[in-house]
Amino acid sequence: QKEVEQDPGPLSVPEGAIVSLNCTYSNSAFQYFMWYRQYSRKGPELLMYTYSSGNKEDGRFTAQVDKSSKYISLFIRDSQPSDSATYLCAMKDQGGGADGLTFGKGTHLIIQP
Amino acid sequence: DSGVTQTPKHLITATGQRVTLRCSPRSGDLSVYWYQQSLDQGLQFLIQYYNGEERAKGNILERFSAQQFPDLHSELNLSSLELGDSALYFCASSVATGSGANVLTFGAGSRLTVL
Numbered sequence: 001q002k003e004v005e006q007d008p009g010p011l012s013v014p015e016g017a018i019v020s021l022n023c024t025y026s027n028s029a030f031q032y033f034m035w036y037r038q039y040s041r042k043g044p045e046l047l048m049y050t051y052s053s054g055n056k057e058d059g060r061f062t063a064q065v066d067k068s069s070k071y072i073s074l075f076i077r078d079s080q081p082s083d084s085a086t087y088l089c090a091m092k093d094q095g096g097g098a099d100g101l102t103f104g105k106g107t108h109l110i111i112q113p
Numbered sequence: 114d115s116g117v118t119q120t121p122k123h124l125i126t127a128t129g130q131r132v133t134l135r136c137s138p139r140s141g142d143l144s145v146y147w148y149q150q151s152l153d154q155g156l157q158f159l160i161q162y163y164n165g166e167e168r169a170k171g172n173i174l175e176r177f178s179a180q181q182f183p184d185l186h187s188e189l190n191l192s193s194l195e196l197g198d199s200a201l202y203f204c205a206s207s208v209a210t211g212s213g214a215n216v217l218t219f220g221a222g223s224r225l226t227v228l
Contacts, residue, residue: 034216043115043203043219044156088156092215101215105155 003027006089006104014112019076023089023104026070030091030102033065035074038086038106047087048074079111116140117220119204125226131192134223136204138185143208144168145187146217147179150201162187194227201225 006023013019021035032051036044048063050056056063062075072091076083088106116139126132138145147159149172158171162181173179176194181187191198201224205217 032215036219041221043117043205043221045115045219046216049216101158101217103156 003102004089004091004104007107008105010108010110012110012112013079015079015081017079017111019074019079019083019109019111021074021076021087021089021107021109023072023091024070025072025091025102027091027093027102028067028070029093031094032092033063033072034090034092035061035063036088036090036103038088040085044088081111081113084109084111115218115220117204117206117218119202119220119223121223122221123224123226125228126194127228128194128196130194130227131190132194132225134189134191134202134204134225136187136189136206136220138187138204138206139218141208142206142218143185144206145181145185146205146207147173147187147189148203148205148219150203150222151199156203159189191225196227199225199227 004025034049035047037047038044050063050065053065053067060077064073086106086108089104092101118137120135143164146161149157159173160179161169165181176192179189201222203219203222205219207215207217
């Protein structure tokens with residue numbers, strides 16, 4: 001079982017729909033949870049980050065963390081064609097070192113105009 | 114523009130050859146990270162440097178090596194290249210060593226094709 005599981009998609013939805021992207025994980029030491037967005041032929045860029053459990057909202061984006069279920073979600077409201085990208089979840093424990101940062105494989109999202 | 118600069122953007126070479134990928138971190142960032150991204154493996158951490166010193170090592174092959182120079186730029190050397198080394202190689206940087214949230218800023222990547 002991999003440490004972080006993420007459905008690769010593609011996930012195709014019509015413009016304006018609410019999108020739900022999810023990751024599950026197995027390492028209970030993870031404390032920091034991040035979502036990166038990666039456009040085609042570009043590097044990943046940080047979209048949201050949360051510490052421990054709870055919700056965080058930023059404009060049309062909401063990140064949720066449920067540590068009891070080892071499950072994190074990213075919701076996109078009023079989705080736009082410009083949201084079409086690959087979304088990678090990433091998680092990290094409290095310690096130092098990049099070897100503690102684990103990425104999901106990414107979900108390819110397509111927003112149809 | 115993320116502030117992390119990677120060169121070259123594209124590289125095509127033959128099996129058995131050696132290439133060097135270069136990365137300039139964002140101004141003020143002391144840590145540099147190298148990642149390999151392929152379709153089947155996703156983003157795989159290779160190695161991290163902090164202020165010139167190796168800090169953490171991931172799934173980096175013995176044929177690969179890296180260093181960070183006094184001006185903080187970093188180079189990733191890939192030798193005895195194999196077809197399976199074809200991938201996107203990303204450099205990322207951060208301010209600190211990696212404890213806490215450790216938010217990374219990624220460059221645009223170097224696409225390596227080995228024929």
